[in-house]
Amino acid sequence: MTESATRADRPADAPDSSPWWRSAVVYQVYPRSFCDSNTDGMGDIPGITSKLDYLHRLGVDVVWLSPVYRSPQDDNGYDISDYTDIEPAFGTLADLDALIAGLHDRGMKLVMDLVVNHTSDEHPWFVESRSSTDNPKRDWYVWRPPREGFTGGEPGAEPTNWESAFSTSAWEWDETTGAYYLHLFTRKQPDLNWENPEVRQEVYRMMNWWVDRGIDGFRMDVINLISKPGELTDLPVPPGRRRAPSLGVVANGHRMHEFLAEMHEAVLSRRPMITVGEMPGATVEDARLVTDPRRRELDMVFTFEHVNLDSAPGGTKFDLQDLPLPVLKQNLAHWQEGLAGVGWNSLYWDNHDQPRAVSRFGDDSAEHRVASAKTLASVLHLHQGTPYVYQGEELGMTNANFSEIAQYQDVETLNYHADALSLGLEAERVMASLAARSRDNARTPMQWDDSSQAGFTGGVPWLTVNPNYTEINAAAQVDDPHSVFSHYRALIALRHENPVLVDGTFALLLPDHAQLWAFTRTLATDGGTRTVLLLANCSSAPVELPSDGLPDLAGATLLLGTHGDGGGQTLAAWESRILALA
Structure with missing residues (x-):
């Protein structure tokens, strides 16, 4: 489509002043696994800068950088000890400035990861807070005395029976001041007390420091956990667990909207930026409030519902069950319909906390990996919202297939393994669940070529490279018109060129079909109404198009397909077609 045609096709109610991020595609970089420039085995900022032409060729608009701040790396950078400095393993502030300049020179933008529910226990704020009970920063964190009738540090003395996200108690005893501090993640990640206005103002000051440095937005880590309940009490313990999961009672707290609106006024309103909040446990109703532009909070949120559908009810994220296609597509449709006309969706299959999409939702066998990776991409990018591409997803990278616990590095994985075995789970079952769901599946080094x-590195990588890199790598795909990379590139271009894929209304078709994922996007413009149809066979067996439930395909034009011209009434295994209807 030509540029003039694109502008002429623009809807009357979505002028050029529409927020720029609505038509953008975001690419997530996990720095330690992206590209190593100095052969120390860990990716770094200069390595990212060296690959900007690759990202520009892919066509993405925004790069989201997982944390590169100074950190002890207890949770791979999500434990920050200095918000305004760079972890030396990743580079320097000058390196980051060069990355920002390189992105801006190419018309791309940079989003930084904002981690302000908690800090590292090595952050100067916490060092002061734990130094004495009368320190001015004592109330910057969440402190509680031992449970009544118990001595601090002994089993059962924790203020509540809460479990952290990483299978340990959510409380850590501090001998110096004789109290417990709350940590919803590792013990080296104490939670900030957002009830204290001094904490909030210091966070906003730090955010503005980054905005002044030239960044273009924030991805906000577990931002809906910042408003803690007024009273912290015991919770019911699920069967087979030692403690009560805590994130549910903390998420979407009573002052969350107040805090987000205050943040918007103090920082986000200064210039057009992109903001996305990671919000575990958020419902469509929660997201609708947060992303309603009239409320001036955030642009979009990451929903967790679709990536929790394949967890056993009441179990952990590592429990597995079959996920019927109707359940998945109806869930995404629920979010499409729930935010329509008010908020905005973020669209993702995987990230640094989720296993590889093609292994989880597709078919990573040699026969179907390429087609299923392409079709999953088509399904995602045709929904309304801002698509997020996680590094290597555009190559169809797969799960790591680690077979020994010694191969894993992730703290969540290691804690789960130890806890599960201590509860009597079979070792074989535990390892199988990790092979399918561990976060390290997404953290193996980026596969650039077959050398x-x-x-990725001229040294020894921090995490084992997936052995299939000799087949699956960027060098083999960037010039191959039939590759997963080329399909992603075409999808991104298609979205940039067709306002219907940005602003068009969504309608799910055949909601109960076990193989077909079908929906339309429709937009009324000055030039008439346009409708685009997605047909996707999300299975490893062919499927006939039904005679009922689909629009008339006579005169339809194929915009992008996975299997050549894509004609006929039968879709091959993992075949998808994007059609402009007559």
């Missing part, structure tokens, strides 16, 4: 260590 040693996949071209």
